[in-house]
Amino acid sequence: MGPEVRTEAARLSAIFEGLGAQPVDTSILQPADVLLDLYGEDIRARAYVTADPLRGEMMLRPDFTVPVVRAHMDEGGDPARYCYAGEVFRRQETDPDRPIEFLQAGFEIFGGDPAQADAEVFATIADALEGLDLWPSTGDIGILMAAVRGLRTSEARKGALLRHVWRPRRFRALLDRYGARTPLPAQRKALMAADDPFEGVGPVLGLRTRIEIETRIATLRDEARTPPISEEEMELIDMILDLRETAPNVLSSLRDIAVDMPAIGDAVTGLTRRLDAMSARGVDVQSLPFEGSFGRTTLEYYDGFVFGFQSPTRADLPPVATGGRYDALTRQLGQGRAVPAVGGVIRPELVVQIREGRA
Numbered sequence: 001m002g003p004e005v006r007t008e009a010a011r012l013s014a015i016f017e018g019l020g021a022q023p024v025d026t027s028i029l030q031p032a033d034v035l036l037d038l039y040g041e042d043i044r045a046r047a048y049v050t051a052d053p054l055r056g057e058m059m060l061r062p063d064f065t066v067p068v069v070r071a072h073m074d075e076g077g078d079p080a081r082y083c084y085a086g087e088v089f090r091r092q093e094t095d096p097d098r099p100i101e102f103l104q105a106g107f108e109i110f111g112g113d114p115a116q117a118d119a120e121v122f123a124t125i126a127d128a129l130e131g132l133d134l135w136p137s138t139g140d141i142g143i144l145m146a147a148v149r150g151l152r153t154s155e156a157r158k159g160a161l162l163r164h165v166w167r168p169r170r171f172r173a174l175l176d177r178y179g180a181r182t183p184l185p186a187q188r189k190a191l192m193a194a195d196d197p198f199e200g201v202g203p204v205l206g207l208r209t210r211i212e213i214e215t216r217i218a219t220l221r222d223e224a225r226t227p228p229i230s231e232e233e234m235e236l237i238d239m240i241l242d243l244r245e246t247a248p249n250v251l252s253s254l255r256d257i258a259v260d261m262p263a264i265g266d267a268v269t270g271l272t273r274r275l276d277a278m279s280a281r282g283v284d285v286q287s288l289p290f291e292g293s294f295g296r297t298t299l300e301y302y303d304g305f306v307f308g309f310q311s312p313t314r315a316d317l318p319p320v321a322t323g324g325r326y327d328a329l330t331r332q333l334g335q336g337r338a339v340p341a342v343g344g345v346i347r348p349e350l351v352v353q354i355r356e357g358r359a
């Protein structure tokens, strides 16, 4: 890594510190058994995990956010803001040109008004990247979550959809099944119809007990008896997933959708307030892109505003900056306490690479 990269990381840290963020460090080796699940499927597959004889499973930190939240929930008072710069580690499964170890310079805001904090994080990162002509993307996982929670269907279905919000393909498949757009697989249908599913199957082998299997079949039967999600609600969810427009146009579509789906009302008000706060900070909200599905494939702790900045001329590079809101993560690590929180990171190596490519 060249000295320019360290200089760039220091420049970014100085910007965050200038906003009152307290510099923090986290151990490179983190407890995997406690933390790894919080990242979700993608990172779980990409973390470097090792075993320590006394501490159990350890991993090379895949990011700073989770360790910083953990430390804050253990010992910090609200509100608080932190910044950091250091290496994170992620396996690359397919692309050998992507680094497995890279620097992140970032900051996190705990507490305060969520719309203001979202706007501050986004505007600070946009300003820090000024001159690189990057393209922003934004989204809001909270809108889709609110829509799912408001569906007129069983809690079991809502729970399953919420667990898969970050996995678009599985979410789609589940939704289409619940909306009766795809039929039940033949085998499942036969199982549902059988008077005694154990008849003629011989002794119960395998890892699951008979009681576990019976409970699972009862759950599947409940599911099969639940009426399909209405076509009207299916279409509203589709409309949310397909949103891809400037933020003001998305906002007006969402207001229309909220008439038929009042459950997203608060999330839409939150988006309105965020856009106002962003505009007050000089963000060009009129042309800001917003996608209903943005941020659904990365970190599973995001549950509100999400954003990224990408080079339009270097689409081969990963996003230069990413971030988002993760209120629920603070509750998971807070032992009963929770605080609204948002943050973002910039990758100094990519900033230098793009800047040099343009020089």
Ligand SMILES: N[C@@H](Cc1c[nH]c[nH+]1)C(=O)O
Pocket (backbone or CB within 6 Å): 062, 063, 064, 065, 066, 106, 107, 108, 299, 322, 323, 324, 325, 342, 343, 344, 345
């Ligand atoms: N930790 C995230 C970025 C982030 C910081 N704060 C919120 N999000 C990442 O590694 O992509």
